[in-house]
Amino acid sequence: MTTRIGSGAGFAGDRIEPAEDLLRRGGLDDLVLECLAERTIALGQQRRLADPRAGYDRRLPARFTRLLPLAVEHGVRVVTNMGAANPLEAGRVTRELLDGLGATATVAVITGDDVLAELDLDAPAWETGRPLREHGELVSANAYLGADAILPALEAGAQVVLTGRVADPSLFLAPLADRLGWDLADPSAAAAGTLVGHLLECAGQLTGGYFADPGHKDVPGLAELGFPFADVAADGTAVLGKLPGTGGVLNRATVCEQLLYEITDPGGYLTPDVTLDLYGVRVDEQGADRVRVRGAAGGPRPGELKVSVGYRAGSKVEAEISYAGPGAGARAALAGEIVTARLAGTALRPRVEVRGADDDCRLRVAAASHDIALLEAVGDEVEALYTNGPAGGGGVRVHLSEVIGIVSTLIPRARVRAGVTLLEAGRAGTAS
Template sequence: MLKDSNRADHLLRLGAGSACPGERIEPAIELVEKGNIDYIIFDSLSESEMLAFERHKMSQPGEGYDTYTERRLRRIWPECARRGTRIIGNMGAANPRGAQELAIEVARDLGLGGRKVAAVLGDNVLSSIRELDPIVNETQERVSVFGDRLIAAHAYIAADPIVEALQQGADLVITGRVGDASLFLAPMIHAFGWKADDWDLLAKGIVLGHLFECAGQVTGGYFADPPYKVVPELHRLGFPIGEISADGRMVITKPPNSGGVVSPATCAEQMLYETDDPANYIEADVVADFSDIGFEQVGLDRVAIAGTVRGKPKPEMLKVNLGVREGFRAEGTVFYAGPGAYERAELAADVIRKRLEQVTHLKADALRFDFIGISALYGPTTAADKPPWEVGLRVAGRTQERAEAWKIMHELETIDNNGPAAIGRGLRSEAITEILGYYSTFIPREMVDTEVIVKEA
């Protein structure tokens, strides 16, 4: 039916397949099989995920990409190939070339030889940042102050190189740090030939991309709060489908008979998710103004974007995420229950604090005690009319040296037989992790050279 319509009426159909690395796979399969989509787009990255992939690459230089990629491609690629559905994702993370090699192996193994796999490079700007030595937004000092503790710098690049890869016929486009929303804008530019300075259209595309970058969060995921907000069949949440026309009209829906809900309320929540000024939503492609956006229910689980979305020229500078080694984090939790649970948890905290200070002479940047069930989150808030039946004591600290972090762990381990009575620790959650601190800075756009490498499987 769509093939007979003229270009202006043709609807581009995009599906969002993931909100994180290791996302559930069934919603993506459902999108490919029942969503009648032209593209499926996978988002694997957040600021902290990107640093986690960099950390992984330090110990395993051949990796550093989203390793779920293989499982995902094996489950969806044959059906995508049959239907002509193209795949785009930032699963390349810290190593897009590595993910490209993996994808080519998988394609050959699946009998999909001849498929074109593109890797988008250029977001890794560590050497340029060292050379340029810009001011860090959060510290207002130069990057060089971090010295060799700076281990990663990734620029949020625009949709352009993805568009180029699609123009070269790529069936699968693998990127690193591209703006999440830009992943979705790219197929719109490719399908409709939107001009590089048609800011209003680009802004509309970015808005849809922002709504879709967390996949199920716009279709009823991360929404339910009964009895106020009820989501049907949440256990089989369907992921979103966008229907986009060349003039920028957009409808958000989901596969027929899937779980979840698409309503103005689910869209409104996701529209504001992780945003700052709605009149200046900055991506590398365009600055979007969605302060006058609205959402209109136009059918069952169908919502049209209404109101006005405007665009302003793209920024001269691109945002760069920095990863900086910042020592270690130690963390563990023990549990007390029954009469006097809270008092015993407080006593245990007192013992651990005194020993860390007076016996082990701990050197820590920060130390924190939380009483889970009482005051761990924005407390103290729990009503005291009845003593709590169970309390978790959580101890967490930040240190420069691993040996110092170990002191905190050791006190948690030995509080059992040396501390207050009756302790539960079914869940041994003690862990020491290395901290890669997140900072941001800017780089002039012209200093970021992107590159597209297309290979045939």
């Protein structure tokens, strides 16, 4: 018995066409769209504070408008973390899209990753060692849920599952466990599915996208890069592949690079589902764009979950002006000296740099602070260069934005309570 699972996105800005291709001719059982990162969800929380109906992945309507008709047509389940900071609203939007298609389907929304109210503010942040309360105003805290949060939704018959913060491999492990009858409490099964999920989670990275380095690691057809899928057997063995006629390459080298991607301890990689041991993994090419992987081992899952915490870290300004023609490099450098001198009496320590060639270059001045007035002064000084020298400046751009800082901590698993809300498309009713 095998099941085929595909990767339709590796980040929020990923292409849609490869996922469409997988749905049309991939013979998939499940498609996973991994679209969430630490900063992505913090910014989503920020948007939700301004608008209670916002906070989910802003590309969700565009992505699902193209993908859901194909998923319905071909009977493919879709699992995604595009719920971001507002999974319930993402679920409502998805139900509306399915209603518009005339489809009868169950949309499941996974909640419980938002643990801001449960945080121990005296807990240390990994990155700084300081208590969380010392980082200023906290705007988000999202625990990395595991496959056990998703599995009940699949067992309830959901055709589309939307989550917030879930560990990337868990998005794949849950549908694999459901299809293959795996017990998530079995470390060997959890390890096998987590290995597959880790390899597929970044989509085009596995098929040569991030691998490509001209002259060293050449990859053909990157403009038409295909995304990967895996045929997974009940014993956990998986054969990775990509569709014929798509660009990119899937071989032992691309798999091994992705295998080590973001792995801190290959013998004890902690996920919400398992402590993953990769030392016994075997990677064997089975033919063109076909690679077999097996041999992951697992230990007990951790008693704590990682939490990504967002906090208000002040604001930043980026101010630029261009110089062109003979002597442009010298004039841009002089402009930088002028701005540096003008800001010397402030608390700012701006970064000043000249980019480009000698006859066409751009001065960039950047600074960060909690003092908005100081940052506005940076933009004012760059704009003043128009008439206050040197000659020939133009194309000023000033961009001021808030900075959301990200730190990590741990929370006891028992303090995180996942939930499932079922939204019915094509028929009235909501259950939870």
